[in-house]
Amino acid sequence: MTTLFTEDLVTEITSSVWTAFLPEEEGILPFHAAPASSTLTGSIHISGTWNGLVSLTCSAEAATRATASMLATPPGEVDPSDVLDVVGELVNIVGGNIKGLLPPPSDLSLPSVTDGSLHVDTRAGAELLVDVHLSWMDEPINVAIWERVTSEEA
């Protein structure tokens, strides 16, 4: 089942979300951008026939620019709470479309957003399946899919 998740498909889903909600901006490019000093990570859990999480990490600059564009607000006037909301909604939509690839039934959690990168404890039974590094307006965007591996499967 996990072969459903390919880098190309995750890139396509992410790109389609950006194109839909940021139509005035340039599209996502499938390249590594230079690492950012400040990042935000949105994550969302999928449970059911497959269990794991989808994370979306972007630079604080990319998150602010996306927020300004989506809310039609000057970047300098963006409210920090709106930046968190935008990152949460973006990972919600990316995660929801990834969930759509899975056989039912599957449930999607509410998204959560934190400062910095995601730290997943692989000792607790998590396996990184897909790790896609993208570039948007020269800022880094990373989408990762982690599978929760039960003790029977490990």
Next chain:
Amino acid sequence: MRALVVDDSRTMRTILSRILGSLGIDVNQAADGRDALESLDAEGIPDLALVDWHMPGMNGLELVAAVRAQSRCDGMFVVMVTTESEPEQVSAALSAGADEYIVKPFSAESIGEKLSLLGIDANATVSRTDLGGGER
């Protein structure tokens, strides 16, 4: 024509309100199902509700069921706007009483097309009951 946009994301409420506003539709907003029911009591029944699925507290599916249990809402169109794309989820939403279903990500054009399918026109006075949607 008046609409209620129900979504826990302020960003999504803003985007949907902007799209509906461009179509000449007046919009109120609610952040979850409970907030939406309070809005119906306080502001009256709108002609249209766009409802997200995943929200804290009362989710969108529960809200649709609660709305369809009230005859005063028979004339209100309900459109789910959600990341849930599986046929089973679409079927569950329509069975609960949603009239249409839009999967995120969407475009302004796709929202307009769905509303046209329902016969919704910002300047018209058509209601869901005019189209037989309130018959149960």
